[in-house]
Each structure stands twice: as structure tokens, then as C-alpha cells.
Amino acid sequence: MSAPTETTTSTADATRRPVVTIQDLAVSFATDAGAVRAVDGVDLQVAPGEVLAVVGESGSGKTVTAKTILGLLPSTATARGAVVLSNKAGTAEHDVVALDGERLRQVRGTDVAMVFQEPSAALNPVFTVGWQIVEGLRAHAKVSRREARRRAIDVLRRVGIPDPETRVDHYPHQFSGGQKQRIVIAMALVLDPGLIVADEPTTALDVTVQAEILDLLRRCRDEFGTAIVLITHNMGVVADLADRVAVMYQGKVVEQATAHDLFAAPQADYTKRLLAAVPRIGEGVARAEARASARAAGWESAEPVVEAQGLTITYRAGCDARASPRSTTSRSPSALARCSGSWASPARARRRSRAPSRV
Numbered sequence: 001m002s003a004p005t006e007t008t009t010s011t012a013d014a015t016r017r018p019v020v021t022i023q024d025l026a027v028s029f030a031t032d033a034g035a036v037r038a039v040d041g042v043d044l045q046v047a048p049g050e051v052l053a054v055v056g057e058s059g060s061g062k063t064v065t066a067k068t069i070l071g072l073l074p075s076t077a078t079a080r081g082a083v084v085l086s087n088k089a090g091t092a093e094h095d096v097v098a099l100d101g102e103r104l105r106q107v108r109g110t111d112v113a114m115v116f117q118e119p120s121a122a123l124n125p126v127f128t129v130g131w132q133i134v135e136g137l138r139a140h141a142k143v144s145r146r147e148a149r150r151r152a153i154d155v156l157r158r159v160g161i162p163d164p165e166t167r168v169d170h171y172p173h174q175f176s177g178g179q180k181q182r183i184v185i186a187m188a189l190v191l192d193p194g195l196i197v198a199d200e201p202t203t204a205l206d207v208t209v210q211a212e213i214l215d216l217l218r219r220c221r222d223e224f225g226t227a228i229v230l231i232t233h234n235m236g237v238v239a240d241l242a243d244r245v246a247v248m249y250q251g252k253v254v255e256q257a258t259a260h261d262l263f264a265a266p267q268a269d270y271t272k273r274l275l276a277a278v279p280r281i282g283e284g285v286a287r288a289e290a291r292a293s294a295r296a297a298g299w300e301s302a303e304p305v306v307e308a309q310g311l312t313i314t315y316r317a318g319c320d321a322r323a324s325p326r327s328t329t330s331r332s333p334s335a336l337a338r339c340s341g342s343w344a345s346p347a348r349a350r351r352r353s354r355a356p357s358r359v
């Protein structure tokens with residue numbers, strides 16, 4: 001490892017240095033069948049406020065590259081090369097590959113944060129979202145409990161969670177998938193990192209929510225000045241958001257270009273094949289028509305397999321706040337069950353009530 005573990009600088013142009021520079025990165029995993037080379041000689045740079053999209057087929061090494069930036073590789077992995085992260089002010093650098101333990105935890109969150117594909121997996125179901133945001137904040141900065149809570153509410157508001165003063169005390173299951181992803185982004189943003197690595201952040205969401213999350217990521221860049229490494233399979237997302245694109249294939253970067261140049265004139269054969277594989281509107285019409293004509297006659301008038309009539313689902317405001325341990329000591333389990341909705345048995349309500357409450 002040639003790059004220094006930490007260097008500092010005070011020059012005025014420090015803020016323009018790349019937020020991350022990846023040099024000749026190689027990652028392999030020890031497996032029963034021998035070493036698996038997942039990343040092979042990758043060189044990448046991301047400038048402050050830039051959105052770099054990383055695309056490529058499944059297994060090409062995108063996630064492994066992303067995890068290396070945060071030092072999140074498992075112990076079976078061996079990394080060579082350098083991943084030099086700059087802080088947001090551009091005054092200090094760390095080579096993540098050479099860091100471990102406490103130093104790595106410091107860099108994670110303050111210099112770089114990650115947004116994963118599946119927000120439910122990133123959030124702990126037994127803690128309120130506010131507690132989880134505050135935990136990250138207090139792990140990295142000396143802030144009072146009151147100030148941390150204020151900042152949690154503020155960041156929830158900024159990512160578009162309505163009524164954040166109340167919602168800060170809610171649990172992950174009380175949010176929709178899109179809201180959960182906003183909360184994960186809030187957790188990433190609260191420490192104001194120079195770089196967010198987002199690994200397929202919209203794959204688990206429907207298209208309208210996808211558009212909202214992309215808009216939020218765009219705002220992260222424009223309002224917070226955050227650079228973003230965006231891993232995606234969706235070329236529409238690339239065209240919408242990316243400044244530059246790196247195309248990965250079998251652990252290597254086979255092409256890098258601005259988003260405009262990549263779509264206008266792809267150079268590598270693999271990139272041409274990748275872009276040619278993007279489905280286009282109207283392409284599947286003939287196939288869809290053939291399938292439709294093969295359906296049994298009269299299918300429209302057959303008995304429905306499922307039917308909803310007059311279905312209404314309502315969550316009573318404040319019920320879950322009342323289901324927290326501090327406020328439930330005088331409540332009977334049956335009262336909790338009523339409060340939590342008709343699906344909750346008293347036993348279930350009791351189990352739920354053991355979760356930690358306010359931050």
C-alpha cells in the first residue's frame with residue numbers, strides 16, 4: 001500500500017481535490033473453492049458534488065467496489081491498492097484500505113456514508129427512527145441529546161418526511177418503503193459527509209417513489225454539495241442523474257465517460273452491448289399481443305380470484321407513541337391491542353411495547 005494512511009493540507013484548492021480516489025484496487029475473497037477475484041485493477045475518481053454512476057452486469061464488482069470505499073468488506077476479503085477519501089473540507093485524506101477499527105468508524109459517516117438497496121435491512125425494527133439517526137450523530141460528534149434530537153427532526157424535514165416532530169418517535173414499520181429510504185438517506189446526510197455511496201437505492205421502490213428518491217439524491221448534491229457514487233442497473237436513472245459513468249465488467253472498469261458521451265458514442269464493445277440490451281417502448285408489443293390472444297375466451301367475465309369491497313384501513317394517530325414502555329405502565333394489554341389495531345393480539349401488543357421509546 002503506497003498511499004499514506006492520513007495526510008493533511010491547508011491549501012486553498014483543497015476543496016477541489018477528489019472526494020475519493022481509487023487506485024489499482026483489487027479485491028479477492030477466500031472461498032472453499034479457492035480465491036475469487038471480484039475487483040481487478042479498478043481506478044476511479046469522484047469530484048466534490050459530482051454524481052458518478054457505476055453500471056455493469058450482475059457480479060461485475062460494483063457492490064464490492066462500493067463496500068471497499070466504506071471499509072465494509074468481510075474478513076474473507078483481501079484488498080490491494082488504495083482508496084483515498086478526502087474529508088468534505090478537503091483538508092485531510094485517509095486511505096481506507098489501510099485503516100481499521102476506530103479510525104475506520106470515524107471516517108464512515110463523517111467522510112462517507114452508504115445507502116443500501118433495501119431500506120428495511122438498513123433500519124433496526126426495534127428502535128425509533130429518531131433514535132437511529134441520533135445514535136449515528138452522537139457516535140461521531142459531541143452533541144447534547146436535545147441538540148441531536150433537533151438535528152434529527154431537521155434532517156427528517158429536509159428529506160421530506162411530513163410532521164417530523166412526531167414522526168421522529170415512530171418505528172420503521174410505521175413508514176412506507178419510500179419513506180424508509182428517505183430515512184436511510186437522512187441517516188447518511190445528518191453528518192454532512194462529502195460522499196454518499198448509493199447501491200441500487202431505488203430498485204425496491206415503485207416508479208413514482210423512485211422518481212422522488214432520485215430527486216432527493218439530486219437535492220443532496222445541490223443543497224448539501226454531496227458527491228454521490230450511484231450503483232444502478234437502470235440506464236434511465238443514469239441519464240437522469242449522473243454526471244459521469246463508469247462501466248464495469250468482470251471486475252474491471254472497461255469504460256468511463258460523461259453520461260452524455262457514453263449514451264451518444266459508447267466505445268467499449270461491452271458498453272455497446274449493455275446499451276443495446278435496454279428495453280425500448282413498443283419493442284414488446286407484438287409479444288404481448290400474441291400472449292393476450294392465447295388467453296381463454298371469456299376470461300374477463302370469469303369469477304374474480306380476489307375481491308375487496310369497501311375496504312378501509314386506518315392507523316389511529318398517536319397509538320404507537322402510547323405503546324412505548326414509559327407510557328404504557330398503566331394500560332392494560334387489551335387497551336394496547338385496541339390501540340394498535342384489530343390485528344394485534346394483547347400478547348403481540350405487549351411484545352411491541354418492550355421496544356425502546358423516545359430518543
Ligand SMILES: Nc1ncnc2c1ncn2[C@@H]1O[C@H](COP(=O)(O)OP(=O)(O)OP(=O)(O)O)[C@@H](O)[C@H]1O
Pocket residue numbers: 029030031036037038056057058059060061062063064065074076
Ligand atoms: N463475500 C463474498 N465471498 C465470495 N465472493 C463474493 C463475496 N461477495 C461478492 N463476491 C463475488 O464478487 C463478485 C462481485 O460481486 P458484487 O456483489 O460486487 O457484484 P455486483 O456487480 O454488485 O452485482 P449485482 O448487480 O448483482 O449487485 C461476484 O462474483 C460475487 O460472487
Ligand SMILES: [Mg+2]
Pocket residue numbers: 062063064199
Ligand atoms: Mg451489487
